[in-house]
Amino acid sequence: MTAIERRWPILVGLAVALIVFDPLLTGPVSPPLLVHHIEHSLILLLAGLLGIAYARSHPRRYGDPTALLGVILLASLSVLLMLPDIYSGVDAYPILHALLHLGFALTGYFGGYLAERYSPRAGTVWTMLVVMMGVITASGFGSPPPHL
Amino acid sequence: MALGNQGPVELYGAEMGVTPRWMVALSLCIGFGLIFFLGMVGGVMKAAQGDIVHLSAATFYALLTLHGAGMIATVVVLTAVAHWHFLRRLLNLRVEVLVFSVLAIVWGLLAAAAAILVGGFGPGWTFLYPLPFIGNTWPVWSTGLFFFGVLFVGIGFAIFCIDLLASIIREYGILNGLALDTIFPGLRRADGKVAPPTVIAATMVAIDGLLTAAAGTVLVIALLAHWAMPAFPVDPLWIKNLTYFFGHTIANLTIYLSAGVIYAVLPHYTGRPWHTNKIYAISWTTSLLFVPWAWPHHLYMDFVQAPWLQIFGEASTYIATIPAAVVTIFGALLLVYRSDMRWRIGSTFFMAGLLGWLVGGVAAMIDATIPFNDVLHNTLWVPAHFHTYLLGGVFLFVIGFASYFAGDDAPTPPWAKVFEWLFFIGMIGFLAMFYAGGIEGVPRREAVQPAPGPLLAMIGTVFAGVLLVGMTGLLIEIFRRGRRNGASRESDAT
Amino acid sequence: MVPIVGKQLVILALWLALSTIVVVVFAWVVSSTRRPAPQGEVQPGGYRLRRLWGWFYGTLLVAAFLVTLWTVPYAWAQGSSAKPALVVHVYAHQFAFTMPQKLPAQTPIEFLVTSLDVNHDMGIYSPQGVLLGQVQAMPDYTNVFFFTFPAPGRYIIRCLELCGAGHSYMFQPLQVYQPASAAAPLARGV
Ligand code: HEM
Ligand SMILES: [Cu+2]
Ligand SMILES: [Cu+2]
Numbered sequence: 001m002t003a004i005e006r007r008w009p010i011l012v013g014l015a016v017a018l019i020v021f022d023p024l025l026t027g028p029v030s031p032p033l034l035v036h037h038i039e040h041s042l043i044l045l046l047a048g049l050l051g052i053a054y055a056r057s058h059p060r061r062y063g064d065p066t067a068l069l070g071v072i073l074l075a076s077l078s079v080l081l082m083l084p085d086i087y088s089g090v091d092a093y094p095i096l097h098a099l100l101h102l103g104f105a106l107t108g109y110f111g112g113y114l115a116e117r118y119s120p121r122a123g124t125v126w127t128m129l130v131v132m133m134g135v136i137t138a139s140g141f142g143s144p145p146p147h148l
Numbered sequence: 149m150a151l152g153n154q155g156p157v158e159l160y161g162a163e164m165g166v167t168p169r170w171m172v173a174l175s176l177c178i179g180f181g182l183i184f185f186l187g188m189v190g191g192v193m194k195a196a197q198g199d200i201v202h203l204s205a206a207t208f209y210a211l212l213t214l215h216g217a218g219m220i221a222t223v224v225v226l227t228a229v230a231h232w233h234f235l236r237r238l239l240n241l242r243v244e245v246l247v248f249s250v251l252a253i254v255w256g257l258l259a260a261a262a263a264i265l266v267g268g269f270g271p272g273w274t275f276l277y278p279l280p281f282i283g284n285t286w287p288v289w290s291t292g293l294f295f296f297g298v299l300f301v302g303i304g305f306a307i308f309c310i311d312l313l314a315s316i317i318r319e320y321g322i323l324n325g326l327a328l329d330t331i332f333p334g335l336r337r338a339d340g341k342v343a344p345p346t347v348i349a350a351t352m353v354a355i356d357g358l359l360t361a362a363a364g365t366v367l368v369i370a371l372l373a374h375w376a377m378p379a380f381p382v383d384p385l386w387i388k389n390l391t392y393f394f395g396h397t398i399a400n401l402t403i404y405l406s407a408g409v410i411y412a413v414l415p416h417y418t419g420r421p422w423h424t425n426k427i428y429a430i431s432w433t434t435s436l437l438f439v440p441w442a443w444p445h446h447l448y449m450d451f452v453q454a455p456w457l458q459i460f461g462e463a464s465t466y467i468a469t470i471p472a473a474v475v476t477i478f479g480a481l482l483l484v485y486r487s488d489m490r491w492r493i494g495s496t497f498f499m500a501g502l503l504g505w506l507v508g509g510v511a512a513m514i515d516a517t518i519p520f521n522d523v524l525h526n527t528l529w530v531p532a533h534f535h536t537y538l539l540g541g542v543f544l545f546v547i548g549f550a551s552y553f554a555g556d557d558a559p560t561p562p563w564a565k566v567f568e569w570l571f572f573i574g575m576i577g578f579l580a581m582f583y584a585g586g587i588e589g590v591p592r593r594e595a596v597q598p599a600p601g602p603l604l605a606m607i608g609t610v611f612a613g614v615l616l617v618g619m620t621g622l623l624i625e626i627f628r629r630g631r632r633n634g635a636s637r638e639s640d641a642t
Numbered sequence: 643m644v645p646i647v648g649k650q651l652v653i654l655a656l657w658l659a660l661s662t663i664v665v666v667v668f669a670w671v672v673s674s675t676r677r678p679a680p681q682g683e684v685q686p687g688g689y690r691l692r693r694l695w696g697w698f699y700g701t702l703l704v705a706a707f708l709v710t711l712w713t714v715p716y717a718w719a720q721g722s723s724a725k726p727a728l729v730v731h732v733y734a735h736q737f738a739f740t741m742p743q744k745l746p747a748q749t750p751i752e753f754l755v756t757s758l759d760v761n762h763d764m765g766i767y768s769p770q771g772v773l774l775g776q777v778q779a780m781p782d783y784t785n786v787f788f789f790t791f792p793a794p795g796r797y798i799i800r801c802l803e804l805c806g807a808g809h810s811y812m813f814q815p816l817q818v819y820q821p822a823s824a825a826a827p828l829a830r831g832v
Contacts, residue, residue: 595810
C-alpha cells in the first residue's frame with residue numbers, strides 16, 4: 001500500500017467532520033433545498049467510503065443476511081432523513097442541524113460498512129445507490145409546485 | 149482496485165438447502181402461475197369492455213391496476229431469474245440473494261394485490277399522483293398498503309441489482325463488464341478474458357436497474373410521506389416525471405434482461421458461438437447511457453414540461469433503439485441465418501419473440517415521435533405496442549427459456565404444435581384489435597369505451613381466449629418435460 | 643367505424659409497411675435454416691450488411707428527428723406562426739370540463755388548460771370521431787395548447803387520462819360554429 005492508500009481515510013474523515021459541523025460554523029442558515037439535498041448526499045458518499053475502508057481492513061466471512069437487512073433499512077433511512085420537514089425544523093438550531101448531519105454520516109458509514117461486509121464491492125454499489133437517491137431527491141423531493 | 153488484504157474471497161455456499169436449479173424452477177412456476185392468473189384477469193377486462201360481462205367501473209379499474217402492476221412485477225422476476233441462470237456460473241452469484249429478492253418482490257406483489265382486491269385500489273399501475281389520494285373510491289389504508297408493496301418490489305429488484313453489480317465489479321470491473329477493454333487496450337486483462345455478451349447485458353441492467361430502484365425508492369417514500377402526512381408537499385409535475393422514470397425504465401429493463409438470455413440461449417440452438425466485440429461494447433454503453441433518458445416520452449402532452457426534456461427524450465428514445473435494432477436483433481438474425489437451427493418450442497419462441505420486439509418497437513417509436521403522439525397518447529395504441537413487446541416479446545422469451553430449461557432436445561410433438569398455433573393466432577388477433585382501437589382513437593383504460601371500442605373488444609376477447617388456451621397447453625407440456633428431465637439433471641444441480 | 647384519415651392514416655401505413663418488411667425478413671432468415679452453411683461463410687457478408695444497415699438506420703433516425711423538430715405541437719414552436727385570435731381557459735375536474743360550449747372554426751385558439759383535482763387530459767374528437775389532438779390537464783400547472791378547429795360541427799371533448807371511477811363518462815359536446823367572417827377580430831379572453 002502506498003502512503004496515499006493508507007492515509008485517504010483520514011482525509012475523508014476530516015472532510016466528513018467538516019461538513020457535519022459546518023452548521024456550527026455558519027450558524028442558522030438554510031440553503032436552497034437542492035443544495036441542501038446535495039450536501040447531505042455528499043456526507044453519505046464520504047461516510048460510505050469510510051465504512052467500506054473499515055470493512056476491508058477486517059477480513060471476515062461474507063454473506064451475513066442480517067447485514068443485508070441493515071443495508072436496506074439504512075438505504076431507506078437515508079431518504080427519510082431527507083424529508084424537508086425535518087430540515088425546516090432543525091435548520092434554525094445549528095446544533096440540531098449538525099446532529100442531523102451526524103445522522104447522515106452514521107447512516108452512510110454503517111451502510112457502506114454492512115454492505116461491504118455482506119459481499120465484497122457491495123459497499124461501493126450501496127454507496128452509489130444512496131448517492132443516486134440523494135441526487136434524485138435534489139430534483140424536487142418535498143418541494144411544492146413552483147407557484148405555490 | 150485490487151481486493152486489498154482480503155485474500156481469496158470466501159462466499160457462503162448453498163447453506164439454505166436451495167439448489168440454484170430448484171430456485172429457478174420454483175420461480176418459473178410461481179411466475180407462470182401469476183401470468184396465467186393475470187392473463188385471465190386481462191381476458192375478463194376485455195370481456196367487460198366488449199359488453200360480454202358486466203363489471204362496475206371501480207372493479208374494472210382495480211382489475212386494470214392488478215393486471216398491470218402484477219404483470220410488470222412478474223416479468224421482472226421471470227426475466228431476472230432466466231438471466232441469473234446463465235450469470236450464476238460466470239459471476240459466482242449466490243442463490244441466497246436470488247431467494248431474498250424473489251421473496252421481496254413476491255411479497256410486495258401480494259401486499260399490492262391485497263390493497264387492490266380487498267381495498268379496491270385502482271388508479272392504474274402508474275398510480276399517478278394525486279389520484280391515489282383524492283377523488284377516489286378506495287379506503288386510505290389501501291393506498292398505503294399498495295405503496296408498501298411497491299417499495300418491496302423495488303427493494304427486491306435493488307437487491308438483485310446490487311448483488312449483480314457487486315459480482316461484476318469483483319469478476320470484471322464495471323468498464324470491463326461493458327467489454328470496454330475491446331476498445332481501450334489499456335484495460336485489457338493479463339489472462340485475456342473478455343466479458344461474454346450476456347455479462348455485458350447484465351452490467352447495463354445492473355447499473356440502470358440500480359438507478360431505477362433509487363428513483364423508485366424516492367418516489368415511493370415521497371408518496372408514503374404524503375400518505376402519512378398530507379401536508380408533505382408533492383409537485384405533480386416532478387412526481388409524474390419520477391413515476392415514469394421508474395415505471396418506464398423498470399418495464400424496459402425486462403427487455404434488456406431478455407437480451408442477456410437470448411445471447412446465452414441462441415448459440416445452444418444454432419450451434420454457433422456468440423462472441424463479444426467492439427460493437428457490443430459500444431452498443432451496450434449506448435443503452436446504458438440513453439435508456440434512463442427515454443421516460444420523457446410519457447410526458448409529451450404535458451406542455452409545461454421543459455422543452456429540452458421533450459426533445460432530449462425523443463432523441464434518447466430514438467438512440468436507445470439503435471443497439472437493439474443494429475446489434476442485438478440483427479446479430480440474432482445473423483446467428484440464425486443459414487445455421488443448422490434446431491426448431492424446438494424454445495427456438496421458435498425466441499425467434500417469434502424477436503419479431504414481436506421489433507414490431508412492437510416500431511409501433512413504440514411511432515408513438516414516441518412527438519407530432520404523432522398527440523393522436524396516439526393514451527389511446528389503445530399504447531397497450532397495443534407494449535403488449536406486442538411484453539406479451540409478444542418478453543413473455544415469449546421467458547416461455548422459450550422455460551422450455552430450454554426444462555429440456556428441449558426432443559422435437560415438438562404434434563399436439564404441442566397445435567397449442568403453439570393457437571397461442572400465436574390468439575396473440576396476433578388480440579394485438580390486432582388493440583391496434584385497430586388505437587387507430588380509431590379509442591382511449592385506453594376505460595371501463596366503458598366509445599364506439600368502435602366495444603366491438604373490437606368483443607372480438608379481442610375471443611382471441612384472448614384462444615391465446616390463453618394455447619398458453620395453458622404449452623405451459624403444461626413444458627412443465628411435464630421439466631418434471632421428466634428434472635431427475636436426470638439433478639447431477640448438475642449445484 | 644371512425645374514418646381513418648390524416649395522421650392516423652400515415653401512422654397506420656407506416657407501421658404496416660415497416661412491420662411487413664420485418665416479417666418478410668424474419669421469414670427469409672427462418673427459411674434459410676433449411677440450407678445450412680458454416681458460420682465462417684456467412685459472417686463476413688453479415689458484418690458488411692450490418693454496417694450498411696447501421697448507417698441507413700442512423701440516417702433515417704436523424705432525418706426523422708429533424709423533421710419532428712419542426713412539427714411539434716408546443717407553444718414555443720408554434721407561437722409566432724399561429725397568432726391566437728382567442729384565449730380559452732379550460733378547467734378539468736371530476737368528471738367534466740369547465741369551458742365554453744361554443745367556439746369558432748378556423749380560428750387559432752390558445753387553450754390554457756389546468757385541472758382542479760386529479761390529472762385529466764383534454765382530447766379533441768372531430769364530428770366524425772377522429773382524434774385530432776390533446777393536452778394533459780394537471781393540477782397546479784397550466785398547459786398552453788394551440789388548436790384550430792378545421793370546420794364547424796359537433797365536436798367531442800373527451801378525457802384521456804384515468805381520473806377515477808367516472809373516467810369513461812367524462813366527455814361533452816362542443817359546438818364549433820362558422821365565424822361570421824373568418825377574419826373578424828374576436829375578443830380575447832373568453
Ligand atoms: C395474457 C394475455 C393478456 C391479456 C388478455 C391482456 C389484456 C389486457 C387488457 C384488456 C388491458 C387493458 C387495456 C386498456 O383498455 O387500457 C391490459 C393492460 C395492461 N397489460 Fe395486459 N394482457 C395480457 C398480457 C399482458 C402481459 C404479458 C403483460 C406484461 C408483461 C401485460 C401488461 C399490461 C399492462 C402494463 C397494462 C396497463 C395497465 C394499466 O393501464 O394500468 N399484459 N392488458
Ligand atoms: Cu444540512
Ligand atoms: Cu378526467
